[in-house]
Amino acid sequence: xxxxDGFLAANTWVPAWIVSMGGLGYCIKRVSVxxxxxxxxxxxxxxxxxxxxxxxxxxxxAGTSGHLLGGVLAVVLLGPYAGAIVIAVVLAVQCxxxxxxxxxxxxxxxxxxxxxxxMGGYIIYNVIKNLIxxxxxxxxGTAAAAWASVVLASSACAVELAxxxxxxxxxxxxxxxxxxxxxxxxxxxxxxxxxxxxxxxxPDLIYNNGEEAAYE
Amino acid sequence: xxxxxxxxxxxxxxxxxxxxxxxxxxxxxxLEKVAEDKGFLExxxxxxxxxxxxPDYTWPGVANEGxxxxxxxxxxxxxxxxxxxxxxxxxxx
Numbered sequence: 001x002x003x004x005d006g007f008l009a010a011n012t013w014v015p016a017w018i019v020s021m022g023g024l025g026y027c028i029k030r031v032s033v034x035x036x037x038x039x040x041x042x043x044x045x046x047x048x049x050x051x052x053x054x055x056x057x058x059x060x061x062a063g064t065s066g067h068l069l070g071g072v073l074a075v076v077l078l079g080p081y082a083g084a085i086v087i088a089v090v091l092a093v094q095c096x097x098x099x100x101x102x103x104x105x106x107x108x109x110x111x112x113x114x115x116x117x118x119m120g121g122y123i124i125y126n127v128i129k130n131l132i133x134x135x136x137x138x139x140x141g142t143a144a145a146a147w148a149s150v151v152l153a154s155s156a157c158a159v160e161l162a163x164x165x166x167x168x169x170x171x172x173x174x175x176x177x178x179x180x181x182x183x184x185x186x187x188x189x190x191x192x193x194x195x196x197x198x199x200x201x202x203p204d205l206i207y208n209n210g211e212e213a214a215y216e
Numbered sequence: 217x218x219x220x221x222x223x224x225x226x227x228x229x230x231x232x233x234x235x236x237x238x239x240x241x242x243x244x245x246x247l248e249k250v251a252e253d254k255g256f257l258e259x260x261x262x263x264x265x266x267x268x269x270x271p272d273y274t275w276p277g278v279a280n281e282g283x284x285x286x287x288x289x290x291x292x293x294x295x296x297x298x299x300x301x302x303x304x305x306x307x308x309x
Contacts, residue, residue, distance in 0.1 A: 001247040006262040037308070040304035040308055044297040045222055048225070048230075051229070051292050053232060055273060058241055064244060064245070064246065066245060067245065082304070089296055097292060098268055157247060165255050175250045175254060212232045
């Protein structure tokens with residue numbers, strides 16, 4: 001759901017840039033407090049993995065494809081602040097180097113995927129994880145948050161299209177939400193596979209995973 | 217986080233980017249499909265405000281399409297790895 005140039009009017013992309021830069025500034029301020037030694041290389045690794053995975057479009061319905069967004073995957077391992085920064089880095093490189101997503105729309109794309117998707121997804125993940133507890137809570141929280149993150153981010157995109165006068169909300173919102181409810185299933189599946197693998201091999205790499213998080 | 221684990225993950229990302237990405241679905245994604253169905257796709261077909269060096273994940277001048285995509289994938293994967301690692305290191309201090 002990388003918005004290209006031309007879909008958003010200046011009344012939308014200018015405020016989206018301002019909000020996203022402010023949000024990233026806040027993340028940078030907060031992350032330096034939380035950042036552990038092991039998180040730094042993990043930021044690089046997650047960025048690499050999410051970038052590569054985003055290239056892999058899978059078919060979802062007749063003539064439509066979807067790809068991993070990776071927001072929830074990032075926050076489950078890195079926490080909300082470093083996770084949002086990593087998604088923003090991926091989006092910026094996709095825009096500047098590969099023409100995937102417009103430069104004017106980059107602020108909106110960061111808003112949708114770093115803040116609504118990744119950080120919004122973190123809130124959902126955290127509630128479910130604490131409610132259920134244990135590894136089961138992490139897995140179910142990842143699945144639910146991953147699915148919801150894609151639907152919420154696409155809904156935010158629909159609102160931006162409507163505010164821009166590109167497509168009315170009553171048309172854009174149901175259309176975007178519906179197709180992303182399908183894409184979200186792929187998002188949940190891939191996120192659960194990766195998080196399960198991390199839980200088996202290096203459970204300490206899951207952000208805030210009990211006592212283990214304190215050790216290298 | 218030890219070096220071995222970094223290498224395993226980074227290798228997995230590079231393998232996905234090089235070997236699997238040429239086989240990815242080329243159908244429009246969710247937003248493109250909605251834009252097509254709801255008739256606003258042409259709004260995005262303006263001249264972009266900025267021309268990227270490797271548009272559409274295709275390495276310029278490489279005749280083989282799969283290789284061109286794979287090379288773009290490797291390049292992008294390494295760039296985001298370095299950038300995110302670098303930003304993380306800078307913020308740690």
